[in-house]
Amino acid sequence: MKNTTKWLTGAALSLTLAVPANAQVLFWSTQAAPIEETQRMRDNVLAGFEGGVDFQPQEVGPFITRLEAELEAGSGQIGLVGALHGDLSTYADSWADLSGLDLAGITVSDAFLELGKLGTSEQKYLPWMQANYVMAANKQALEYLPEGADINALTYDQLVDWAQAMAEGTGSPKFGFPAGPQGLKHRFFQGFLLPSYAGSTVTKFASAEAEAGWTMFQELWQYTNPASTNYAFMQEPLLTGDVWVAFDHIARLADAFNQQPDNFVAFPAPAGPMGRGFMPVLAGIAIPKGAPDMDASMRLAQFMMQPETQVATLLATNFYPTTDAALPTDLPASAQALGPAITAMTSAPDALPALLPVGLGDLGGQFNQVYTDTFERIILGGQPIRAVLDEQAGTLRSLMEQANAPCWLPDAASEGPCPVD
Amino acid sequence: MTATVENDTPKAVETARSAGRFLFIAAVVLICAWVLVPIYLLMVNTLSSPQEVTGFPKTGIPSFDFSSIQFFISFAGVAKALWNSVLVAVLTMILSIGIGAPAGYALSRFDFPGKEAFRMLVVMTRAFPLPLLALPLAVLFIRTGLDDTAIGLAIVHTVLAIPFAVLITFSLFSGIPLELEEAAWTLGCNRWQAFQKVVLPLVLPGIAASAVFAFTISWNEVFAAAVLTIENRTLPAFLVQNLNVSPLHLKFAGGAAMVIPALIFIFAVRKYLFAMWGIANR
Numbered sequence: 001m002k003n004t005t006k007w008l009t010g011a012a013l014s015l016t017l018a019v020p021a022n023a024q025v026l027f028w029s030t031q032a033a034p035i036e037e038t039q040r041m042r043d044n045v046l047a048g049f050e051g052g053v054d055f056q057p058q059e060v061g062p063f064i065t066r067l068e069a070e071l072e073a074g075s076g077q078i079g080l081v082g083a084l085h086g087d088l089s090t091y092a093d094s095w096a097d098l099s100g101l102d103l104a105g106i107t108v109s110d111a112f113l114e115l116g117k118l119g120t121s122e123q124k125y126l127p128w129m130q131a132n133y134v135m136a137a138n139k140q141a142l143e144y145l146p147e148g149a150d151i152n153a154l155t156y157d158q159l160v161d162w163a164q165a166m167a168e169g170t171g172s173p174k175f176g177f178p179a180g181p182q183g184l185k186h187r188f189f190q191g192f193l194l195p196s197y198a199g200s201t202v203t204k205f206a207s208a209e210a211e212a213g214w215t216m217f218q219e220l221w222q223y224t225n226p227a228s229t230n231y232a233f234m235q236e237p238l239l240t241g242d243v244w245v246a247f248d249h250i251a252r253l254a255d256a257f258n259q260q261p262d263n264f265v266a267f268p269a270p271a272g273p274m275g276r277g278f279m280p281v282l283a284g285i286a287i288p289k290g291a292p293d294m295d296a297s298m299r300l301a302q303f304m305m306q307p308e309t310q311v312a313t314l315l316a317t318n319f320y321p322t323t324d325a326a327l328p329t330d331l332p333a334s335a336q337a338l339g340p341a342i343t344a345m346t347s348a349p350d351a352l353p354a355l356l357p358v359g360l361g362d363l364g365g366q367f368n369q370v371y372t373d374t375f376e377r378i379i380l381g382g383q384p385i386r387a388v389l390d391e392q393a394g395t396l397r398s399l400m401e402q403a404n405a406p407c408w409l410p411d412a413a414s415e416g417p418c419p420v421d
Numbered sequence: 422m423t424a425t426v427e428n429d430t431p432k433a434v435e436t437a438r439s440a441g442r443f444l445f446i447a448a449v450v451l452i453c454a455w456v457l458v459p460i461y462l463l464m465v466n467t468l469s470s471p472q473e474v475t476g477f478p479k480t481g482i483p484s485f486d487f488s489s490i491q492f493f494i495s496f497a498g499v500a501k502a503l504w505n506s507v508l509v510a511v512l513t514m515i516l517s518i519g520i521g522a523p524a525g526y527a528l529s530r531f532d533f534p535g536k537e538a539f540r541m542l543v544v545m546t547r548a549f550p551l552p553l554l555a556l557p558l559a560v561l562f563i564r565t566g567l568d569d570t571a572i573g574l575a576i577v578h579t580v581l582a583i584p585f586a587v588l589i590t591f592s593l594f595s596g597i598p599l600e601l602e603e604a605a606w607t608l609g610c611n612r613w614q615a616f617q618k619v620v621l622p623l624v625l626p627g628i629a630a631s632a633v634f635a636f637t638i639s640w641n642e643v644f645a646a647a648v649l650t651i652e653n654r655t656l657p658a659f660l661v662q663n664l665n666v667s668p669l670h671l672k673f674a675g676g677a678a679m680v681i682p683a684l685i686f687i688f689a690v691r692k693y694l695f696a697m698w699g700i701a702n703r
Contacts (some may be wrong), residue, residue: 026651035663035671039496054652057663061552062647069559069648076563077651182666236669255668259472 024052025296028067029082031129031283032317033057037251040316049303051296060087067091067288075290079297080304085115085282086356086364088125092118095286096294099123101302107324108305116284119359125284126301129310129319132280133187134341136234136253136266141244144169152344154270156196156216159245163223166244175224176243179375182232184249186368189375191279191354192247193217195410196272201354202400202418203411206393213272214378214385221379229380238264249281250342251318254334261333268345275352277410278345282356283319352410359405370396396420463680466673474670489674502659503682505571506640509655512575513582513639514632520579521586522628526616528587529594540591544584551581555648562649569651577645582635589631593624626692633690640683656682 032041038057046053058066063083070076071094081088081095088095099122112127137151144165145151149158163175179185190201197213198204225243234248235255246253247269256264269278285304287297303309310321311328318334320342321327331339345351360367370392377388397420407418466474467490468483493499527533528540558577559568567573597620605615646658657679664675 033663033666035496035660035667035675036492038663039492056651058647062555062644065552065555065648066559066651069556069563072556073560073563077569232666233668 023293023296024054025049025079025293025300026077027053027055027080027082027300028063028078029055029057030060030063030084030087031057031082031319033059034251037317041313045309045312045316048309049300051299053300063087070290071288073290075292076288077292078288079291079293080300081286081288082128082283083286084356085284085358086360088284088286089118089358089360090364091286092120092124094288095122095124096289096291096297097122097124098126098287098298098301101126101298103302103305106305106307109322112282112322115282115355115358125286126305127322128283128285128304129313129317130280130282130322131250131319132278132342132345133184133192133247133249133269134253134266134338134345135245135247135269136238136256136264137246138238138241138244139263139265141166141174142265151265151267153348154267156213156220156270156272159270160216160220160223163220163245167223173223173225174244175220176231176234176237176246177224177228178231178234178246178248178252179228180230180232184252185375186371187249187279188247189371190357190368192269192277193272195277195352195354196270196274199274199352200411202396202407203414203421205396205420206389207421209273211385211389214374214389216272218379218385250334250338253338254318257334257337258332261337264337266337266341268341268348271348271350275350276345276348277352277354279354279356280346281319282322355409357405358408360399360403363399363403366399367396370399393420460680460684463673463676466670467677469670471668471670474673489670490677492671493674493678498654498659499656499678502654502656505650505653506656506682508571509575509578509646510636510639512571513578514635516575516579517582517586517635518590518628518632521583521631522590524583524587525590525592526594528591530599540588543587546580547584551642551644555645558645559648568649569653571650571653574646574649574653574655575639577649578639578642579635581642582638585634585638586631589634590624590628593627593631594620597623629690633687636686637683 027046032038032055038055041057042053042055046055064087067078067081070078071091095118098116101123108127112130113123116123116125116127118124135154141162142151144162146158146161146165149155149162154162159175163173166174177183177185177188193213194201194205194210197216198207198209200207200210204210225237227237227242231237231243233252233255234243234246235253237243238246238253238256239259253266257266268276270276285301287294287301291297304313305323307321307323307325310323310325314320314327314335315332318338320339327335327339346353357364357367373395374388374392377383377392378385400417400420404417406416407414411418465481465483468485468487470484470486470488473480473484473486524543528536562568562573567576601619601623602615605619606612610618641657642655643657643661646655650658660675660679664672667675
C-alpha cells in the first residue's frame with residue numbers, strides 16, 4: 001500500500017513537471033465562446049497564422065480574473081486579448097501601444113479607431129469585429145402584421161399591436177425576449193428602449209419619456225411568451241416555434257437562419273418617439289504589456305486585421321468586419337438575411353446609435369444590474385414605474401459619480417460624471 | 422359469524438403485506454426513474470441529430486446520429502483535457518487522503534488543546550468562495566511557477582476536499598473501538614504496528630470511499646481550473662466554459678461527455694461506496 005502510494009505520487013509528479021514549452025500565441029477571448037464558433041475560429045480563421053495560435057475563449061468571470069492575475073504578476077502567458085470595448089476599456093494602462101502596427105492597404109473605420117484609443121493618444125486596441133442587435137420573425141407571423149405597418153420601419157406601438165394580434169390569433173403569446181440569466185436583456189433597455197423613447201441612456205433614465213417607454217414594454221410583456229425569463233439565445237425558441245417574433249444579438253439568431261433560411265426574416269429594431277435607437281457592438285484586440293512574445297503578438301494582431309481574416313471571422317462568428325474588407329457573394333443564409341437588416345437599421349433616417357457603456361471600468365456589471373433590476377421590478381414584479389425609476393436613478397447616479405464617467409452617445413457630452421436628472 | 426372472523430384475521434395481515442410490497446416497489450421504481458430518466462433523455466438527445474433535438478414532437482427513441490458526438494471527439498484538446506482531469510483528480514485524491522486521514526485519526530484518538538476549534542476551522546475552508554480566492558492564488562501561482570500545472574490545481578482542489586476527508590475519516594476511526602488497538606498493544610504491537618495490522622484493514626474501504634469523494638470534488642470543479650490552468654485544462658473547465666452558450670444538441674453531447682466517465686468511475690468503485698455506508702451505519 002505504502003509503496004503503491006509512493007510510486008503513484010512519484011509517477012504523477014514526474015508527469016506534471018514535464019510541461020512542454022509552447023511557442024504558440026495564447027489568444028484569450030470572451031468572444032466566439034460557443035463551441036462551434038470556437039471550432040471555426042481555430043480551423044478556418046487562425047489556422048493560417050504562422051507559428052500557431054492557441055485560441056481560448058472564456059466566460060467573462062475567469063477571463064477577467066486570469067487577466068488581472070497576469071497583469072498584477074507582470075508576466076504570464078496571454079499574448080493577445082479579444083474582448084468587447086467595455087471590457088478592454090477597464091485596463092487601458094495595461095495595453096501596449098498598437099499605433100506602430102503596419103496596416104497598409106487596410107481602411108479601418110475612423111470612429112472605431114478613435115474608440116480604440118480609450119481617451120489616450122495611444123492605440124490601445126484595434127477594432128476587431130462588430131455586431132448588432134436586430135429583430136427576427138417567423139414568416140407565419142407576417143400575416144398578423146397590423147395594417148399599414150412596414151416591417152422595415154416598425155414602431156414600438158405597432159410591435160405591441162402585432163404581438164397582440166398574434167397572441168389573440170394563435171391563442172398563445174408569440175413574442176419572445178432574451179430575459180434569461182444568460183440573455184442580453186440589459187442591452188435592449190440601454191441601447192434600444194430608452195434611447196428610442198427618451199433619447200438617452202443615462203441622463204433621462206427617470207424622465208417622463210422613459211416612463212412612457214416602460215409603459216409600452218409592460219403592455220408588450222402581456223403578449224410575450226412567459227418562458228422568456230429562461231431564454232438566452234432566441235434562435236432556439238424560434239426554431240422550435242415557441243416564439244415567432246424575437247429580439248436578440250445577431251450571433252444569437254444566426255442558427256435559425258442557417259437551419260431554416262426560408263422560414264425566417266430579419267428586420268430592424270422598432271422606433272420610438274425619439275428615433276430608432278440601436279446599439280452597435282464592438283470587439284477589439286489588445287496586447288498586454290507583459291505578453292511573453294511581443295513580436296508574435298504584434299504579428300497576430302496584424303493578421304487579424306487582414307481582409308481575408310476579417311471575412312473568415314465573419315463566417316466563423318457572425319461578427320462583421322471593422323475594415324473595408326470586400327464581402328464574398330456566397331455568404332451563408334444568416335449573413336445574407338442579417339446583413340441587410342443591420343444596414344436598414346443603421347442607415348434609417350431616424351437612426352439613433354447608442355454606444356456600449358464607456359469608462360465604467362469594473363462597475364460595468366453594476367451598471368447593467370441597474371437596468372436588469374428596473375426590468376425585474378417593473379415588468380416581473382409589477383411595481384409602480386415612477387417609484388422604481390426614481391429609486392434606480394439614485395443608484396445609477398451614485399454609480400456614475402463613483403466611476404467619474406462622462407456621458408457617451410446618445411447622451412450629450414458632459415463635464416465630469418454623466419448627470420442623472 | 423365464524424366465517425367472517427376466519428376471513429378477517431388472515432386477510433388483514435396479507436393486505437397489509439401486499440400494500441407494503443406495493444409501496445416498496447413503487448418507491449424503488451420512483452427512485453430508479455429519478456436517476457435514470459434524466460440520463461436516458463441525455464443519451465437520446467446526444468444520439469439524435471440537431472434537427473431532432475430542437476424539433477417537436479419527440480419520439481423518445483434515439484436515431485443514432487453520431488454527428489454531435491463526432492464533433493466533440495474531433496474538438497481539439499478533448500482527449501488531453503480528459504487526461505488532465507483524471508490526473509488532477511487522482512493527485513487530489515492522494516493528497517487529501519494523505520493529509521486528511523492522519524488528521525482524522527488524531528481527532529478521534531488524541532485529546533489536545535484546540536481540538537474542537539480545529540474541527541470547526543477545517544470546515545471553514547469551504548466558507549470562502551473560489552472566485553474570491555482565485556485572483557490572489559493565480560498571482561501567487563504565476564510568481565512561484567505552479568501556474569498551469571496539474572499539481573498546482575490539485576493543491577487547490579485538495580483544500581476543497583480536505584474538510585470532507587478529515588470529517589469522514591474522523592467518524593471512521595471513531596467507529597473502531599479503542600479496545601481493539603489496546604488489545605494489539607498488550608500482545609506486543611507498538612502504536613504503528615497496531616494501526617497497520619488492526620485499524621487499517623477495518624477502515625480501508627471507508628478511506629477508499631472518502632478518496633472517491635475527493636475525486637468527485639476535483640472532477641466537478643470549474644472556476645479554479647479555468648483560472649489556474651491554460652495549456653493543462655481539465656475537462657470541466659474546457660467544456661463548461663463553452664457549453665452554456667452553445668446550441669442545445671451540443672449541450673447534450675457535452676453533458677454526456679461529462680457524465681459518462683464519472684459513471685464509469687462510480688461503477689468501478691461502487692463496492693467501496695457501499696462499504697462506507699455499511700461502516701457509517703454501525
